[in-house]
Amino acid sequence: MKLPPFEVHRPSSLYDASRLLRDLGGDGVPINGGTELLLAMKLGLAQYDHLVDLKRVPELRGVRPISTSVSIGAGMTHRELEGSPVIAEAVGEMPRMLAEVANVRVRSVGTIGGNLCFADPHSDPATFLSAVEATLVLGDGSTSRRVPVDQFFLGAYETVLEHGELLVEVTVPAVPVGTGIAHMRMKVHERPAVTVAAKVTLERDTIVRARLVVGSVCGAPVLPQAIDKLIGASRGTWSERVREVAAASAAAVAPVADAEGSSRYKQALVEVFVRRALDAALANASGFTR
């Protein structure tokens, strides 16, 4: 419950940060807001002698529109992104999702990159960004690679990041007209017990694309297959199909029981929130087609 002693390093470029981490090996770890890492160290769940602070790495900062998407620096805090007009313009649901993360104290220092890289199973951004098909740029200052968010997580607290590799930016496609997005979540304690995000695209009142992500109940976000049942549904039939998808999605996930709830309860919540998220996404999509 007490923070053990450590040394802090403050590199000023992505390249330096990566090199420092490679040199330090297992004794070093990146830190941004520290809301996850320092807590884990206080609880004795993690121990490092060297913390490499990313706050002065310019490559991790900023929000930029790039043709049909937005590029978000991994070192941006939830609070900074919540108020970004660029994001609000391109992905209207995202600021609302971010505003529900944690509390204002955590959001003021906690970063989007820290959230994703920690890979806590209970995550709003991980669920949301998977649904909107965001891509992550991972790099070390000399090379970089792009990974879709839903391939970033290997399981609880595990990602594809290599040692010394950093999450540099998150690229989020802008939401086109005719596409609706919704993010639903519920919490019992601090972190969400269940998160569901949906994205649907309508053409002439028919669902042509649909994507569904169930988060926070398993080790990593899950993409239920059952969502395919929605394709081809039209305004008259989709409400019933949504219910079928919700029931099938709930049946397909095997939630992990923890302090947020039993497996049985979470399964029921998945059904409820899948239905609500799809209903809301469809309402949003319809709003645009009108």
Added chain:
Amino acid sequence: MTQLLEHPAKSSTAVGLDVDRVDARDKLAGRAEYTGDLHPPSMLYGAVLRSQFAHAEIESIDTSGAEATDGVIAVLTGDDLTDLDPYYGHALRDRPIIAIDKVRFVGEPIAVVAAKSQTIADAALSAIDVSYRVLPNAATLDRALAPGAPLVHEGPVRPGLAHGLGKLPEREGNICYRYGFSFGDVDAAFARAAVVVDDEYVFPAVYQYSMETHTTIAHHRGREITVWSSCQHPFLVRQEISELFEVPLDDVRVIVPYLGGGFGSKSYTKMEPLTVAISRKAGLPVRIMNRVDESMVTTRRHNMKCRMRTAASAEGQLLGRVVEMWLDTGAYADNGPRVTATAGDAAPGPYRWEAVDVKAQCVYTNTSPAGSYRAFGATHLQWIGESQVDEVARRLGLDRVEIRRANLLARGGQVRPGAKGLDADLVGDVDKVAAALDWSSPRPLHRGVGLAVGLLAAGAHPVSMATVRLGADGGVSVLVGTTELGQGARTVMGQIAAEVLGLPPSRVVVRGTDTSYTPYDRSTGASRSTTVAGKAVEEAAAQVLEELIETAEATLGVARDELVVSEGRISGGGAAMTYEELIERRFGLKGGELIGHGHVGPRGGSGGFADGPVFWEVCVGGAEVEVDPETGIVTVLSVSTVADVGKAINPLLVRRQDEGAVMQGLGNALFEEMRFSDDGLLLNDTLLDYRIPSFEDLPASMSCTIVENEDGPGPFGAKGCGEGALAALPAAIVNALADAGVQMTELPLTPERVWEKIHSQHEIPKNDSKEERYQ
């Protein structure tokens, strides 16, 4: 004298006004001093090694590694206390200062290291080797009560020095205290009943969660002991330290700076004996400052199981009630016996019964000790009793306010045999809550409204002294042992003195307690301070005024009934003198001071203190809730409380008290629950998984109505406040949820628990089925 105490036609200078808190500026600016801010010369830092087992024999402790660590000055274990009788406990003297031969809960102190820095002390703990022989444990109520259960304590019962519970019965198994009473013919009442509600209920263990953890600095100097501590009851701490360490009362000095909240967690004796013991060994002052997880195993609220039956006639007359309850006091009694008795007193509820039978048991288990927490006993029982009253009304098709109006005790009515009669207008209070909730307006599906009324035996033991000093510059200082723990005690005590002396409150200073100089006060708790200690302050201030008047009579040559006291001066016969001038006249120099003493006791002071309790605190409140049947989430939309305070010395502070109690009531009702593993390990000892209410949880609407019937035994007809709303809120919320269709019998109302209740027996209610109920 008596005439002055009645305050003839004098406009108010302080009492009844929304005076700002005198401590607010210092606290906001970070200037206010708490125990953790103090640093006596050569102070060492203590760290506590705690048991990992709920029940085990200690085979050996090897401290040599810790002792050899650089910077470690002393290491304390049970072996250091063989020259003392090292057991304490104000109710039952059952607790060793530090584990001796045996541990009884996870977290029990086994060794203390005192070192030159906190880092050294913490690190040295890992150099202590303990070898245990693990014993079968009784870490749950059911296991502790089972036949052949492992015994938490085996020796004979020893009464503590302040139990106040009459003759203590012998222990039976793990039951450490029994309380009960009955009157009337229960069988006859139940035989006559048209409706009997009968159910079993579970109340969880809850942590008081004050912002400041328990913090104590002690210096055992041989003949004298000085203790700085975050304690609510400095004089009781002094007494226990004096007995334990065999040092005369007067040579134990307890100093109390500001407290960062208490809520009962700092009542009686907590970390003080351990800190004094390590200082005795080290020969230097030592500080022990708990972490939150350590404070969580230092004290908590009792978890409880209860069975209650309520009988009523077909017309809705409440006939009889039978209650049996088991309160889990953990490994040591702490205030458990008193909590048990208060829970017993709260069990019937404030109704005119023909027959009542209450049995309350206080049970030892191998978990952390449980003690006081704001509105103890009443919070445990009110939601149960009131939900049965609602259920009677529902089954008989009666309005839930009407059934209360018809059955509530009237002023003077018998609450419990042998106790003071009712001193409040409960029907009036209930009507005010109902009106604030817009009781009879129709509500949409999944919404419900509920209210609850109860009584809490308040005031504890009414013994308080106070001294008021009027200095040569006309400034006043009040010496009173009430602990300022955020409730605004210093502000209110200052207002009382100011009012009596006709001065603005800004002329009065109230400081923290130093038992060497501050006169005795039994305790800060049980909503007693304004009523009991405030009465002593009023009397002390009146004595000072009396001396001023005598001086004025002599100086101005005017008879006392022609003198007028106002704005810091006394006038008569065309002349006026300030208090400064009167003091100068009296002593013949610009110096000296006038000193007044006040005291309150069961027999002395005002007659209002003769029968217990000092007063019945009214616990009344209401809530409107909405439930989402698909998720089980309960949202509290609005709450309303009535603070029946006799006279609001400071209406602003009364409201703040009710608001704070409402928030804690929301926590107790909806979120808070200490979860122990089967082996007695506390599983949720951080705020990440022990959920307390935050500002996000504030109901959209909160209203507090202040009732001033001037019917309290305190100064100006005041009686205490600040606990009632906490007892009432969980009850009101449970009743509102039942009105929305979900009758719960276990707290807290977590979404999953509510969802389970809904889905265990029924389908999700359809739109027309407000009648459908999840029993």
